[in-house]
Amino acid sequence: MTVWRARLRRLRARGRALKGPALYGALFALGAFGVLAHAPFHVQPALIIAYAGLVWALDGARRARSPVRAGFARAWSFAAGQFLAGTWWVANAFLVQAEDYGWLIWAPLILLPGGLALFWGAAGAAYARLAPRGAHRITVFAGAFMVVELARSVVLSGFPWNLPGHVFAAGGAVSQIASIIGAAGLSALVLFAFAAPAALAGRGPALARAMPLILGFVLLAGAWGWGAMRLEGAQMTAAGQSVRVVQIHIDQRDKTLAARHEILQRYLVLSSAPGVEDVSAIVWPEGAVPGFLLHEPDLLADIRRALPEGALLLSGITRAARGEAGGPDQFFNSLGALRMDADWMVLEDAYDKVRLVPFGEGNPVAPLTRLIGFETLSHIAPFYTPGPYARTLSLAGLRPFAPLICYEVIFPRFAPRGADRPHWLVNISNDSWYGASSGPRQHLNQAQYRAVEEGLPLVRAASNGVSGQIDPYGRIERALAVDDESFIDVVLLERLDATPYSLYGDGLWSILFAILLALNSVVACWLNRLQLDTKPPRYSV
Template identity: 40%
Template sequence: MRVESGLAAAVYRVERVAVALAELRGWRRYLAAFAAGAVSVLALPPYDFLPVLFITVPFLIWLLDGVGEPTRSRRRRVLWRAGVVGWWFGFGYFLLGLYWIGHAFLVEAEKFAFLLPVAVTLLPAGLALFTGAAAALARLFWFRGYRRVVVLAVSWTVLEWLRGHILTGFPWNLIGESFSGSDALMQAAALVGAYGLSFIALLIVGSPAAFDTRVSPAQRAVDGELLTAPLIALAGLALIWVGGAARISSAELKYADGVSVRIVHPNTPFADDWADENRVLTIIGQLLRMSRDPTPERPRGIDGKTVVVWPENAVPVLLARQPYVLSAIGRVLPEGALLIAGSNRGEPEPGGPSDRLRVFYNSLYVVGAGGEIVETYDKHHLVPFGEYVPLRHWLGRIGLRQLVQFQGSFDVGPGPRTLTLPGLPPVSPLICYEVIFPGEVVAPGPRPDWMVNITNDAWFGVHAGPSQHFSQVRLRAVEQGLPLVRAANSGISAVIDPYGRVLKSLPLDRRGVIDAALPAPLQPTLYARLGDFFLAFLLLAASAAAWYGRPRVKSRA
């Protein structure tokens, strides 16, 4: 009897909240949507509080219940209201999730601080268009009970995928990244990828909204979804966790034969990266000492089967045009060792003088023991407004410039590559932002054995941004079944195994080095083989299941 009375009390509370949200009108409805989106950020790194989504996503669904039914005469009005609700939810989600971008405008505050309020609000406002479109699309097919949760999960996932691809894409803070706080839960990315995690997460966390405010209490009692849907969803979440935990516990981690890695984590203050000549020499000297000196793990220092990794833009000069720096690197590296380092690269215009550089790239260099450049990779996924300005000829007239050391945009590299290096397993290089794109971190053709990501997250201080970036790095390792070595100027640097587990790391704002063996790869995962095609099949199957036998909504008595 106590259990039954407790359940009845819980159902009554849910009903009161759901009906109250559905009955909100005007600015109160949009304020509630904004608040739900803002609170949803707690599910993402560095907070990783997944349970909050069991509240905020149902809140969004109940708010969408209240916008009316899209009959032929009212369709545009209802879909507009649904889109606005979704936009406000997304605006709160992205505003609180991406607030740290404003820190980049303070690096050179005298030049860019005046743009901070615009940038911090315009990007979330633009990204919220995708959540608004997802809400409007879902509301067009707003079936009864749990079926509308499925519809929202499908439309949200489709719009997230589009967000990751339109205008070069920006798949940051996908809702599925809420699973990255658990090593076990994130293993599902090996099957469905990060977009698939979003789909699964929404199916689960939206389950309390099986309570449908638009149907009569008698019909809700017949449906019985209010309790069964959340229980099944929780069982599904538990099953995903158990499956992921079993995958990890049965893993036999292997290592590349004799290959070791040294990650240099210099924590160089960003504003000093391109300072006077004495400061440049100090930075280079520090990098060389950290690359050479012994550590407790390597008391004799590095040997001939070591790859040393420096962060993005670690060298505050154009490395290929500084023979004295290359010579110094060659003296530090023993025979057979290699250095992977980030540096900008400049080229003259075709037919122009060789000493007048006009084309610049954000590049990764591989340097051998003799100081020779073995390989070069140019970044192909550039950061909008950070490394290039879209429509720059127009936007430049109103004062928008990218936050890079050179005037004008970086040029785009040819695309993903697999580098074959002497004495090392083949590697896929990724510079900073490139690692956030699911399914685009490995080039077609021969599969690499590992990935290397160099970055400089010092742009974003010690806020949430570096933690969010790092969670995406771990998801790429799980998706591809490949280990990943990451060197970040100020953090987070790490060696990550092909299950996404952090083997060794250095946190934000701490100088040091990481010495570790290089993990071996797994066999290609389902996601590595099929990409998002398996997810497309799941979305079609879920859409068909929601559509088949759908009952008509009966208005509340």
């Protein structure tokens, strides 16, 4: 322990020697390095190193002329690197129509990571203002940064992407604790446990400095052990119905209105393949066919000719509705349920997307962005209107399900509960906006966490993403590869009982976590005081 402590102190001393741009550049690189812990890599030690370095940098802010300003700048630099490395792929969406939006490439590469980093900057400023010392500073670190992560999940429609807890692959043993505390609760645990090694290089008795590390290890080991037992006893039962998930491989640049007939035929060839009579529904991704499908009789006629009578098609569509009393028309990103009848087809129900992608479908700061000539990236409808609320759809011959359109699957507890709790979830998405990047893999991992949190199977149809079925434990049961152009018939699985997290949300884990953090601080302070009381007096001669 003494050797390791000496090494940590030397490493910390080298960090202290960095000043000015060199310090901020190192923190930026350290934050970017920590993203290796997220999908698709899941190299968790990278984030342990990153968090330890951030804690030491914030400790050093106490010696600055303005500790609060220094704490903000250091945490912001770290987070800017973290969010740039974690969300750079958003820039691909601006290159789909590069002739129109390529000049805005600075927004996802500078404005997005810089704006998200403001939350972490605020936490760094709070940490520096409190100026904690001793091992309990890990408690302060975890509490401050968890508060801003929760804020990041809701402010300006929220963006809970790559939360700290997402570093564990969904479906694995540790991820099972999300059924009790959610990905947010797991994030609080990761912030504490992964930053705990930084306390070893501090001052005070060895046991006090080791307390955060011991507690973090015990909690993570306990989560792994409980999750392993949960998975060992996991017995999945087929529900007796099957659905066909269809995926075509197409670049977003090729999804033009002129190509909509060809795109539709590619979907229909796969959808009408032998065995279609045996499935309860056919699922197409978000925005499967460019344009306003419900308003084009020739396209609808092609669908009706290709699919047998009684077939049910669940497809992403752009839906238009007349405004009331002469008001403007409204446009919705929707999931439409089309039933083939004897002569034509019936729109049995439609779910309108509630949470719109900022700057892609909705714009929370439209008055500001209009000043530079930008409103949204949408090229099908001029704007979208959010739907009223999440819903469970009950259709004849199909178990009740809740749709989650693309972005909506990253939000915990979005699906209905209580008497309206669905039997399964449907996530349709258009991941082709982001190309062959880490974005679709991160999206998939977060979709798997929703299955764990809700205890519900999730069927996913993602254009240029991963399509298939995820079981209620977050494990991929069957799936197509990202670049496949094919279909997969999956047998729906039975749901589990409502999980504690789906019932109680973040309230339960917040109370327990606060108690654990307080306990860690009390024990660390007691050990420090115990050392002072038992230390032999020093006499002067």
